[in-house]
Amino acid sequence: MSASCPASPRALSLEAALARLLEQAPTPSTSEPVALAAALGRVLAAPLRSPLAVPHWDHSAMDGYALRHADLAAADGWLPIGQRITAGTVGTPLAPGSAARIFTGAPVPEGADTVVMQEQCERDGERVRIPPECKAGGNIRHAGEDFAAGTEVIAAGTRLGPQHLGLAASLGLAELMVRPRLRVAIGASGDELVAPGAPLGPGQIYDSNRLTLGAMLSALGCEVIDLGRIPDDLEATCATLARGADAADLVIASGGVSVGEEDHVRPAVERIGTLALHQVAIRPGKPVAFGRVGDTPFFGSPGNPVSLFVTCALLVRPLVLRMQGVGGDLAPRRLRLPAAFAWPRPDKRREFHRARLVEDDSGQPRVEVFASRSSASLRSLVWADGLVDLAPGVTIAPGDPVEFIPFTELLH
Incomplete structure (x- = not known):
């Protein structure tokens, strides 16, 4: 491996830029109740504590027979079946020297201390033979075994997934207190942009950035306000930008953040707000901007579609999550895997290149990269299923370990 010259000292590292964004990200202070069925993707505002013990009562973990284990010795294993208990019904106290036919989830009758699964038993009419080697106390889930009433079961700041909603439903909760949806105003800068479906004129291109950005934000649970094309x-x-700041909690613009004569977004932010950073030492995505328009946070991404995607995945996603009230570590999980490529000409900046997983001859995963480094190729994002994090100035040979970040970690 070899090293080359460092990136421009004006550009912040990704970690320093992200720390600055998160330090200045306002966190929500209000909450609202939502029906459980509408809470998917919302952020829990306060710790959720269980109103009851789970399980609520002792119940059978199997279809089988409930009995008092001490009765087996005197009965030579054969016990009369005194009752039948299905899920949703409650049996009577177990008569001495008898068994109860019981089904999964049914309450264990008073007096029983063991359930034996039906496959281990021999039934003969209204009596059943229980194997003498059966384990005392087996196959019963006891009240409070999972957790006691009052236990915190979901932490505040959790972004709610299907599993959280299922748990809340199992506790009998019909609604949850969550943070309000984050309102994000988005626009794309450039006179050359045309809405999809309209005819293209000379020198014009279709605007893909607003749709890409809006979809990424919608997947994060945001309410998206479309500002349209920014002239x-x-x-x-x-x-x-001022109109977006008045309407939203966060304003995001693509394009216009570099230093060209027709790049007006960055000068506009400096005129009507404040700029906290304007370069990050990554490729693609070096020319970014973060600051405020009035009191509203602002993020500006490069105009090239891959640069937009990468900067939003790496910087906007954690910013949005923090502004939604999500707590804890916001870093995406990474996989350390062998490279299926050579990287003989590394960039002086840290590079997040489009990549995907492939299997080698032994069926083990390796990381393959897209052939082109062009930040204008949306096809490369469709081809890929993640990004590979390449250190600045470091050459890579096939088989060298690299860090792969799946899109599944960056898009939700």
């Missing part, structure tokens, strides 16, 4: 004009840019 290549400073006054119009200022007006559009």
Whole structure:
């Protein structure tokens, strides 16, 4: 492996940029009740404590027979069947020297201390033979075995998934207190942009950035406000960003954040707000901007579609999650796997290249990269299923370990 010169000292490292974003991210202070069925993807506002013990009462973990284990010795294993208990019904106290036919989930009758699964038993009419080697106390889930009443079962700041809603439903809860949806205003800068479906004129391209960005934010549970195309004009840019700041909790614009004569987004933010950072030492995505328009946080991404995608995955996603009230570590999980590629000409910046997993001849996963480094190739994002994190100035040979970040960790 070899090393080359470092990135520009003006550009912050990804970690430093992210720390700055999260330090300045406002966190929500209000909450609202939502029906359980509408709470998917919302952020829990307060710790959820169970109103009851789980299980609520002793119940059978198997279809089988409930009995008092001490009765087996005197009965030579044969016991009369005194009752039948199905899930949703409650039996009577177990008569001495008898067994109860019982089904999974049914309450264990008073007096029984063991359930034996039906496959181990021999039934003869209204009596059953229980194997003498059966374990005393087996196959019963006892009240409070999972947790006692009052136990915290979901932490505040948790983004609710299907499993959380299932748990809440099992506790009898019909609604949860969650944080309000984050409102994000988005716009794309550039006179060359045309809405999909409209005819293209000379020098024009279809605007993919607003749809990509809006979809990424919707997947994070945001309410998206579309500001439309932002003209290549400073006054119009200022007006559009100000309109977004009035309507939303966060404003995001793609394009116009570099230093060209027609890049008006960054100067507009400096005029009507404040700029906290404007370069990150990564490829793609070096020219980004973060600050405020009035009191509203602002993020500006590069205009190239891959750069937009990468900067939103690495920087906007954790910013949005923190502003939604999500707690804890927001870093995506990574997989350390062998490379299925050579990287002889590394960039001086840290590079997040489009990649996907493939299997080698032995069936083990390896990381393959897209052939082109172009940040304009949306096809590369469809081809890929993640990003590979490549250190600046470091060459890679096939088989060297690399860090792969699946899209599943970056898009929700």
